[in-house]
Amino acid sequence: MITASAPGKIILFGEHAVVYDKIGIACAVNKKFLAKVSPIKENLLIFVAKDLGVEHSLTQKQLFAFWEKVDDLKNNKKFEEIREIWQKDRLPPSLFVIASILKKYGFSGMKIEGESEIPKNLGSSSAAFAATSLALLTFLEQSPSKQEVSDWAYLGDVLAHGGTPSGIDNSVVTYGGYIKYKKSEGIQQLSIDFKIPLLIVNSGKKAETGKTVPYIREQLKKNPDLVNPILNSLNKISEQALMALQSHDLQEIGRLMTKYYTTLKKLDISTPELDNIIKIALENKALGAKPTGGWGGGCCLILAKNQQELVNLKNKFKEVGFDSFQAEIGIEGVKIIN
Numbered sequence: 020m021i022t023a024s025a026p027g028k029i030i031l032f033g034e035h036a037v038v039y040d041k042i043g044i045a046c047a048v049n050k051k052f053l054a055k056v057s058p059i060k061e062n063l064l065i066f067v068a069k070d071l072g073v074e075h076s077l078t079q080k081q082l083f084a085f086w087e088k089v090d091d092l093k094n095n096k097k098f099e100e101i102r103e104i105w106q107k108d109r110l111p112p113s114l115f116v117i118a119s120i121l122k123k124y125g126f127s128g129m130k131i132e133g134e135s136e137i138p139k140n141l142g143s144s145s146a147a148f149a150a151t152s153l154a155l156l157t158f159l160e161q162s163p164s165k166q167e168v169s170d171w172a173y174l175g176d177v178l179a180h181g182g183t184p185s186g187i188d189n190s191v192v193t194y195g196g197y198i199k200y201k202k203s204e205g206i207q208q209l210s211i212d213f214k215i216p217l218l219i220v221n222s223g224k225k226a227e228t229g230k231t232v233p234y235i236r237e238q239l240k241k242n243p244d245l246v247n248p249i250l251n252s253l254n255k256i257s258e259q260a261l262m263a264l265q266s267h268d269l270q271e272i273g274r275l276m277t278k279y280y281t282t283l284k285k286l287d288i289s290t291p292e293l294d295n296i297i298k299i300a301l302e303n304k305a306l307g308a309k310p311t312g313g314w315g316g317g318c319c320l321i322l323a324k325n326q327q328e329l330v331n332l333k334n335k336f337k338e339v340g341f342d343s344f345q346a347e348i349g350i351e352g353v354k355i356i357n
Contacts, residue, residue: 020057021158025150025353026050028142028191029219029311029320029346032260032279033200035235035286036253037185043200044257044264045191046211048219049347050137052146053356056158059128064121066114070135070143073109079126085110086118089178098181102229112178113147116171117155124159131155140226140317141219145188148175149353157355168353169193180313181233195352199261211349213267216329218321219311220300220336220343222292228313231288238286252282273306273322280309288314296321296341303335304328320346 026047033043059065064082066075077085092101105111117131133151137143152171156163163171172189187200197209239246256279263271280289280297293310296319300308306322321343323329329345336343 020055020357021154021355022053022055022357023150023154023157023353024051024053024356025146025153025192026142026195026350027052027137027146028188029217029318029348030187031264031311031320032257032275033187033253034312034314035232035283035288036250036257037187037200037202038183038232038235039239039250040202041250041254042257042261043185043187044197044209044261045187045200046197046348047191047195047350047352048141049350050141052133052135052137052143052150054147054150054154055130055132056154057130058158059130062126062128064117064126064128065130066117067130067132068111068113068147069133071109071111073111075110075114079121082114082118082126083122086115086122089115093178093182096182098178098229098233101178102181112144112175113151115178116148116152116175119174120152120155120159120171124156124161129158138219138221138318140228140312142188142192142312144179145172145176146192146353148172149189149192153353153355165193165352179229181229183232183236191352193353196349197264209261209264211264215269215272215348216323216326217346217348218323218329218332218336218343219346220296220319220321220341222290222296222310222316222318223341224290224292224316226313226317227315231313231315234288235286246286249282249285253279256282269306269322269324273308276307276309276320276322277301283314290314290316292316293319296336299335299339299341300332303332305332 037043176184
């Protein structure tokens with residue numbers, strides 16, 4: 020059996036803007052996806068996604084027929100029809116990534132199991148694609164580079180994000196640590212060597228990345244005079260945030276987090292739950308707060324002044340019914356663990 024793990028991720032600054040060649044700053048977070056690949060006697064692919072409650076047993080013919088159908092829809096940018104396949108037949112994007120790898124390197128009997136502890140919208144999909152790709156490629160006696168694993172994970176994100184992923188998610192779960200990312204420049208790994216007292220609060224609603232990314236794309240087409248200045252403002256905030264992170268200025272990081280929230284909120288992708296979390300955080304001495312990832316649901320990042328204030332904030336969110344956890348960030352990326 021080959022087992023690989025990949026971390027979740029948070030986008031500190033840059034979500035949505037990064038799709039349009041603006042700066043994104045992201046880091047790996049201490050929640051993991053595990054992928055296990057083992058041989059079986061039957062000439063079948065047994066695919067089990069425990070976190071999704073999905074199990075399939077597919078012949079080579081069935082798997083490659085699925086691949087051909089989805090690949091045709093992808094090439095014709097019919098992402099809503101792909102989403103319907105997931106919902107109707109419970110065939111997730113991970114299975115397309117697996118099929119793509121097996122088409123290249125050859126089909127054999129195996130069982131692939133995935134299990135996640137990553138909350139939705141903290142890179143759970145990208146982590147699944149990266150860990151599954153590394154485990155499968157290693158099982159097939161390949162020796163993939165980090166970039167190759169990241170590229171396979173990106174293929175999954177194309178489906179999961181409705182056609183236009185930025186590339187930041189697959190990059191950070193693969194490489195780990197902290198990264199600066201820009202589409203036209205690729206990734207730059209950052210040396211951030213101080214602990215950030217960060218609380219992650221779950222809104223209780225699933226993030227809608229596959230809807231919010233296409234929604235902003237449509238807004239940009241219809242009203243570029245509104246959207247482009249907002250994207251440019253978000254980029255300036257991210258540039259300032261990079262300097263604040265490198266100088267360990269918590270007050271400035273917090274101020275810029277909140278500014279990023281109020282600026283991106285103008286594009287109408289927040290929710291009452293996300294807005295309420297931000298309000299509670301700022302009313303209870305947080306230095307700053309913002310949603311992370313796709314918005315439309317998901318999680319918020321809350322920056323505390325220190326460890327004691329973080330505990331106080333965690334208790335406050337528990338009182339009002341929101342789950343939260345302290346994030347250990349900047350951890351190692353995808354790896355084989357056996």
